[in-house]
Amino acid sequence: MRVIDGMHRLLAAKLRGQEMIEVELFDGTSEEAFLRAVEVNVSHGLPLSLADRRAAANRIIASHPQMSDRAIARAAGLGAKAVAAIRRRTADVVPQLRARIGRDGKSRPLNSVDGRLRAAELIAERPQASLREVARFAGISPATVSDVRKRLESGLAPVVEPARAPETPADAPAATADTGDRRVEPGKSQLQADPSxxxxxxxxxxxxxxxxxxxxxxxxxxxxxxxxxxxxxxxMEAVPSHCGTLVLDLARYYAGTWMDFAKQLDERVRMENRRGAGE
Known part of the structure; x- marks a missing residue:
């Protein structure tokens, strides 16, 4: 009978002299109760500080290692990259699983290679099977199954080969940069692991x-x-097949608009830095 959400409402009721208050019972472990408390307190009431949210994510990773980074990020009010960074720091004490459960409740492998290979086998055996059917048996998303099918139809391997970095000749000159006194270094991300x-x-x-x-x-x-x-x-799963091209075009257009904005802002930062260095 521990209160996991509504401490202030309970105190207000006591101050008013109430003997009864309407409640919602939650049946679960202490770890599940903590997860629920974090989820509801992130969405309403006094906002949790960044330190509180990081601490909550750390505790959720330890108690629910099977949850995906995005699922924990949504529960704790952080970015998925911030959760991934916390998970990396706790890799020595938290069990590393081969699959994680996303916010939709579906289990997906951390390494999609096995899932892609299974999907390729299923597509060869049952070419009429739907994307969702193959995805369910292969343990990957329908979007990944669609990519595997397109690669097979093009004569490519179902697994995407990692891109190799171009080799630099031994006698090539080293890259140089202006080492002036810059307040902000253009082109270098200041976000680190957490854009939030x-x-x-x-x-x-x-x-x-x-x-x-x-x-x-x-x-x-x-x-x-x-x-x-x-x-x-x-x-991606929410996009119907008949809307895929239009959503893709819009995503590319908006991404291009932000890139143009970033280029203009980058040029302005460079000019301001040059003026600051000359003062």
Missing amino acids: AALEKLLRDPSLRHKEGGRQLLRLLQQQNAVVTRAGEDL
Whole structure:
């Protein structure tokens, strides 16, 4: 009978002299109760701090190692990359599994090679089978099955070969860079492992929050962060086959628009740095 959500509501009821309060009973282990408490407190009430969310993700990884990075990220209110970084740091004490369960409840292998090979065998044996049917037996997503089928139809191997980095001649000159006093180094990502942390920093910046243009930019960035956090195979599965080309074109168009914005901003940062170095 431990309260996992609603401590303040319970205290308010006691202060009002109530003897009864309506509750929702949760039957589960202490680990499951903690996961539920984190999920509900991320979505409402007093927001958890970044340190609290990181600590919660660390504990969830230890108690639910079978959950995917994106599933834990959604529960703890972090980015999937931040959860992946925490998981890497705890690799010595947390069991490493061959498959993880995503937010949709489906189990997917960490190494898709085996799943792709199984899918290729099933496609050869049952060419009329649907993508979802093959995906269910192979343990991969329908989008991955579709890619395997297209590769087989093109005469390619079902497994994508990793790209090899071009070899650099021994006598090639080393790359050089301007080592002037830069406040921000253009072209180098400042996000590290967690874009949500960078977004939080921007959200606290009054120079952005107190201007209409700045607030519009923050809203756009928040929307993009939500897409990145929730992106993955579950979004691809939501796209009907007859809409695939149109969604693909829109994704490429919007990505190109952000790239143009990034190039213009990169050029502005370089000019400001050059002016700052000359002062």
